[in-house]
Amino acid sequence: MEVIIKESPLEGSLLAARIIARAVRKDPETVLGLATGSTPLILYQELIRLHREEQLDFSRVVTFNLDEYVGLPPEHPASYHSFMKRNLFDHINVAPERINIPDGMAKDIRGFCREYEKKIIAAGGIDIQILGIGLDGHIGFNEPTSSLTSRTRIKTLTAQTLQENAAYFGGLANAPRHVITMGIGTILDSRMCLLLAFGERKAEIVAQAVEGPLMALVPASALQLHPDAKFIIDQAAAACLSKRSYYQYVYDHKPDWQLD
Numbered sequence: 001m002e003v004i005i006k007e008s009p010l011e012g013s014l015l016a017a018r019i020i021a022r023a024v025r026k027d028p029e030t031v032l033g034l035a036t037g038s039t040p041l042i043l044y045q046e047l048i049r050l051h052r053e054e055q056l057d058f059s060r061v062v063t064f065n066l067d068e069y070v071g072l073p074p075e076h077p078a079s080y081h082s083f084m085k086r087n088l089f090d091h092i093n094v095a096p097e098r099i100n101i102p103d104g105m106a107k108d109i110r111g112f113c114r115e116y117e118k119k120i121i122a123a124g125g126i127d128i129q130i131l132g133i134g135l136d137g138h139i140g141f142n143e144p145t146s147s148l149t150s151r152t153r154i155k156t157l158t159a160q161t162l163q164e165n166a167a168y169f170g171g172l173a174n175a176p177r178h179v180i181t182m183g184i185g186t187i188l189d190s191r192m193c194l195l196l197a198f199g200e201r202k203a204e205i206v207a208q209a210v211e212g213p214l215m216a217l218v219p220a221s222a223l224q225l226h227p228d229a230k231f232i233i234d235q236a237a238a239a240c241l242s243k244r245s246y247y248q249y250v251y252d253h254k255p256d257w258q259l260d
């Protein structure tokens with residue numbers, strides 16, 4: 001696990017974009033795992049800029065989103081389908097048939113989830129998985145106590161996450177309680193995980209995920225098991241890390257051959 005502490009959300013997002021751009025330039029068929037939430041927004045803006053100004057070509061890239069609300073039509077403004085169109089897909093040349101997002105309207109949810117897993121495997125597996133982190137430590141929508149080997153499935157949101165999401169749905173009463181999410185096992189199968197976390201409110205949970213015990217109560221701690229997981233965070237989100245200066249030292253003194 002590598003902890004990279006950048007000065008600001010902008011700097012962290014630019015680094016994540018560079019890692020993705022390099023992968024896509026090397027392998028135009030890179031498979032990207034994508035996340036929603038406010039955290040990856042600057043990253044997506046930079047990917048759009050790279051496409052427009054530096055000809056970053058997404059035409060053969062395949063994408064798999066982490067999650068979607070159950071019972072929400074894709075055209076609903078708060079759906080993750082809408083989020084991805086608005087914030088990324090409408091502005092780059094990704095081929096619509098190569099975009100995969102869980103179908104919250106699927107009649108047979110279990111069957112759909114099985115197929116989603118098969119599709120990821122058929123695409124060759126996810127090369128780079130982008131992740132945010134919820135205040136309770138969730139990745140995707142794997143809420144606390146999710147099995148550390150879970151696969152894509154339906155989950156029920158916690159009261160805290162419901163509260164966090166309420167604003168997007170005009171209040172708690174309208175906020176969906178169920179979601180389809182890739183499992184923690186699905187996420188751990190990705191070749192590289194890039195978890196982004198910015199701001200003071202994420203500081204405590206980032207420290208638990210990075211330095212706390214590996215446990216289902218903090219789903220993001222599962223990344224401790226991953227051979228190539230990078231936490232890209234800003235100074236504010238690094239505030240509670242006990243080995244903060246060590247991570248900074250390691251990053252600042254990386255030998256050339258080890259640079260990202």
Ligand code: GLP
Pocket residue numbers: 035036037038039040066067131132133134135138139140141161
């Ligand atoms: C939602 C998403 C997660 C995201 C989290 C944090 O629960 N399903 O993928 O990481 O929110 O959101 P934010 O980035 O807005 O803090």
